[in-house]
Amino acid sequence: MFDWLQHFADWLIYSVFSIEQHTKFGDALNFFVFDTLKIALLLFVITTVMGIVNSYFPVDKVRNFLSRNKLYGLEYLFASAFGVITPFCSCSSVPLFIGFVKGGIPLGITFTYLITAPLVNEVAIAIFLGAFGFKITAIYVISGIVLGVIGGFTLGKLKLEKELSPWVQNIIANAQTEDELEEDRLTLVQRFPAILKEAFGIVKGVSLYIIIGIAIGGLMHGFLPTGFFEQYINKGQWYAVPLAVIIGVPMYSNAAGVIPVVQVLVAKGVPLGTAIAFMMGVIGLSLPEAMLLKKVMNLKMIAIYFGTIAFFMILSGYLFNIIL
Template sequence: MQALAARLKNWPSAQPLLFLPLAAVVWFLLYQALVPASEALVAALPVARDSHLGSALQFFFYDTPKVLLLLTGIVFVMGIVHTFVSPERTRALLSGRRLGSGNAMAASLGIVTPFCSCSAVPLFIGFLQAGVPLGVTFSFLISAPMVNEVALALLFGMFGWKVAALYLGLGLLVAIVAGLVIGKLRMEHHLEDWVRAMQNTATPTAAVNAEMGWGERIDNGFHHVREIVGKVWPYILAGIALGAGIHGYVPEDFMASIMGKDAPWWSVPAAVLIGVPMYTNAAGIIPIVEALMGKGAALGTVLAFMMAVIALSAPEMIILRKVLKPRLIATFAGVVAAGILLVGYLFNAVL
């Protein structure tokens, strides 16, 4: 029995060409079963389906496995992608880049790094150490939590490709422009002294192992899932539970009065201000976004709230205070907030 268990454990990496398509089929079948399974679970409970509690439970039973399936699938794929591009290679690509091309490259790299705002800070410090320009580094810090593949996958699954594509384009624009503005202000002297002292002290590291076999790459995909999904699943459950409560119990008229399409102009900045004290990542906040949308909230206002939560969180500011002086933190927050407001108003105008 132990020998069989060991063979099953090692089978994915031993037979990658068979495992990958089979895993894709299983993932697709599970995804297709989410709606009937969630409805069956609610029907098995002594709860009326059209009640507030029944609606909230169906939302929770459907969205929890949906988000976990999307997150697990995309993180596994990106774990394989990361075997081709290491953090050291990333720093090497960005160091020496000028403003403009470097900002665009850094923001694009943020898409394939599924970090929350706080976990992106150590890599931000590593970029500074490697001599990456400050404005270029900020483009990565903004993009990594806000426009990563987790956010895009979940937006695509919940709202379709048009919303995901528009969010991608505008999110990258915010990251690039904000980095350019900060770079042009030449605020390097507002880095803490210990950060400035370690700049350009990094030693070269080995390049990515291009000869790594597919079995090892699949193992890395599983490791990526354990590391990332293992850390964010509590945020997912908390976010979906809150979203379920909003979906089932919050009156539609109340939400529409604050974030609805006919809400006053100040609803977008109010949503940003509400989002800043909160802290979660894309996996935790998007179910709340979906619930708010179901209550009649305007897409741009809700996305501005979402972007503020994941790109301007209070915990991130506390961590950044160890690296940046207050004036640079205030500049960063102000520039990004202005970009988020623009995105919110633009989404509301065109959708």
């Protein structure tokens, strides 16, 4: 989908700026340009689409439907399944998180999507099948969905809505005010300028966080060698799994980038559960994601979110080591 952006980044860095390919600086700068443009574009497109949906679709009915306890927890499973079919990394899924929150979807269900989307998608499934076979892939997919459901449910029970940033609460308040005013029916052409303006405002509001977050990810991507982490998680100590998650968080990558690394780690003797816990930390939690979330949550909420998900990732790693 984003091959043209990658080609542009390659052309800009390696041809226009004449930076040598396959160097640490070149790879880091290429990563920064590509991911910054990709996430900004995704944010604008998704926010625009969500603006159109919010403008026409009865989100309040969806909110009321999901808020009632008639689905007996299946709403979390639906959100997790939706995360599986959307090929977003941890940073790319943040724009949808903003749209869901703005639309009034319960926070726990929104968190379920945010957890599952980067962990399990068609890219991860395809690469996992090629690297580890059907059995391990099936276990990983099921565990990723369960992790999203349990994590979202747990976070939802903590009632963290008050920990959303004033910026997001203002967006929600304005959206609710607009709903209550029941403006005259307008055509899409008439509504579109306001929708685009709002989308541009959201992109502008988080642009600094995007730049800082991706810059951190680019530095990690280009300058930290895999062997640096490998030497600390290839042993059998009890703390190998939590350590794998902790050192995986600063390394920002998607499933396509980290699964081959996991395959190498396993080939070199790292237990599969430990390697998968490392992978979950890389693609499910990241410093760039934290920087983006800082715009929509306060530090307490980010800490609770990261801590809760890290705990379940560690638990998954131990379980993988036991059953595989």
